[in-house]
Amino acid sequence: MEEFDVKNPVWKNLVLKRKNVNLNFLPGKILLSRWQLYIKSESSPDLAQAAIEIAQLYLKSKDQPNAKKDIMTLLNK
Amino acid sequence: MKKVMYKIDEVVDLIKIGKKLLLAGDEELLKQLPKGNWIGGSIPYFMAKDGGMVSKDLIQVNEIPQFIDEVSLMSYDIATIKNVYKDGYDNGFSVIIIPGSSETHLSFAINSSDYKDFATKPLIGWISGVLLDDLGVKSPKTFIGSSDSISEKNAVVMHVKLPADKYADIEIVNIFEQGSGDTIEFIESGFQVKDALINGQKLNFADYLNQKQINIKLPLVADYNSTMINISFQSINEVEKVVNFYAPVFKGMTYKHASPVNNYIDQFTKIIPDKSDQEITFSCNCILNYLYSELEGKKTGSITGPITFGEIAYQLLNQTMVNLEIKDK
Numbered sequence: 001m002e003e004f005d006v007k008n009p010v011w012k013n014l015v016l017k018r019k020n021v022n023l024n025f026l027p028g029k030i031l032l033s034r035w036q037l038y039i040k041s042e043s044s045p046d047l048a049q050a051a052i053e054i055a056q057l058y059l060k061s062k063d064q065p066n067a068k069k070d071i072m073t074l075l076n077k
Numbered sequence: 078m079k080k081v082m083y084k085i086d087e088v089v090d091l092i093k094i095g096k097k098l099l100l101a102g103d104e105e106l107l108k109q110l111p112k113g114n115w116i117g118g119s120i121p122y123f124m125a126k127d128g129g130m131v132s133k134d135l136i137q138v139n140e141i142p143q144f145i146d147e148v149s150l151m152s153y154d155i156a157t158i159k160n161v162y163k164d165g166y167d168n169g170f171s172v173i174i175i176p177g178s179s180e181t182h183l184s185f186a187i188n189s190s191d192y193k194d195f196a197t198k199p200l201i202g203w204i205s206g207v208l209l210d211d212l213g214v215k216s217p218k219t220f221i222g223s224s225d226s227i228s229e230k231n232a233v234v235m236h237v238k239l240p241a242d243k244y245a246d247i248e249i250v251n252i253f254e255q256g257s258g259d260t261i262e263f264i265e266s267g268f269q270v271k272d273a274l275i276n277g278q279k280l281n282f283a284d285y286l287n288q289k290q291i292n293i294k295l296p297l298v299a300d301y302n303s304t305m306i307n308i309s310f311q312s313i314n315e316v317e318k319v320v321n322f323y324a325p326v327f328k329g330m331t332y333k334h335a336s337p338v339n340n341y342i343d344q345f346t347k348i349i350p351d352k353s354d355q356e357i358t359f360s361c362n363c364i365l366n367y368l369y370s371e372l373e374g375k376k377t378g379s380i381t382g383p384i385t386f387g388e389i390a391y392q393l394l395n396q397t398m399v400n401l402e403i404k405d406k
Contacts, residue, residue, distance in 0.1 A: 033301035
């Protein structure tokens with residue numbers, strides 16, 4: 001697995017739905033949906049903040065199997 | 078199978094020996110309990126050992142596992158509920174009970190995704206209720222054992238700290254999927270709507286539901302990155318041409334009406350996890366599942382818990398079952 005970097009563009013691409021993966025980690029899916037809804041409704045959304053919050057959740061949860069699976073998929077794909 | 082339904086004297090004994098308890102039961106029973114490490118909510122409907130049941134004589138007990146040393150009991154009103162995620166332990170989980178139809182319930186439902194630390198700490202719980210025959214006569218309540226207080230407004234929360242080698246895993250069990258019909262979006266967020274965008278065309282939503290003869294026992298379903306989140310219909314007001322829901326719809330979210338379910342129990346037992354009740358620390362199921370599927374006397378696997386006026390797994394849900402497991406990292 002690549003070194004975990006919250007500034008990796010993969011997180012921004014995930015928020016922008018440019019990277020489509022089947023996620024397993026429930027809070028990741030819920031938080032991501034919240035940010036995707038926010039981005040859809042804002043004319044100039046704070047994408048960096050959205051990407052960092054998602055990345056930080058995964059970083060914090062990286063010992064949990066479903067989060068680990070998602071991180072592997074996102075960073076190695 | 079572990080015992081979950083207790084007589085009041087037995088619950089008093091558990092409280093007196095310092096057990097950390099999540100309680101569900103009739104208001105008149107919970108009122109009589111002594112101070113201690115417990116939170117509770119009013120509800121007389123349960124998933125019990127022998128299936129769905131109604132009781133005003135027994136209290137349902139979920140005991141926090143003995144290896145857990147530290148819990149914090151807190152009460153939140155409409156002004157402080159925004160802190161519910163932030164106040165959770167960094168490695169832990171929180172169990173919340175909110176009085177049904179209270180201002181805290183409505184505010185949490187609409188605003189929780191804007192609260193600090195939303196979804197970053199596990200939050201599970203339920204909306205308290207009353208016997209359906211008592212709707213409008215009695216109000217749903219919450220109880221907090223640390224201060225012996227009862228409320229029809231405030232949420233109660235047990236924040237639980239986990240040992241470093243464990244984590245809390247919350248699961249949503251939902252038999253509903255998005256159907257293949259129209260795409261539905263709403264112009265405003267809320268529990269009540271007048272108009273909707275149906276495949277992009279603005280229509281009165283009440284008229285649309287009537288013209289299409291939509292079965293409102295089936296929820297609207299939103300796709301949260303492959304987790305299905307339901308919004309259940311409460312009623313259609315034909316006079317005012319508005320539609321009421323049990324959870325808020327969100328502006329910009331895409332919904333579809335759920336696919337039909339032929340046999341709830343069959344469908345449900347196919348998808349509930351094959352786990353013993355020892356593995357699941359807490360679970361609850363929706364009163365609408367209980368009513369529409371006539372769950373009284375029918376078993377929902379080995380899973381037990383209150384049957385509620387709404388479920389919470391990070392955010393408010395409808396027509397689902399939620400489970401909490403504590404697992405090794």
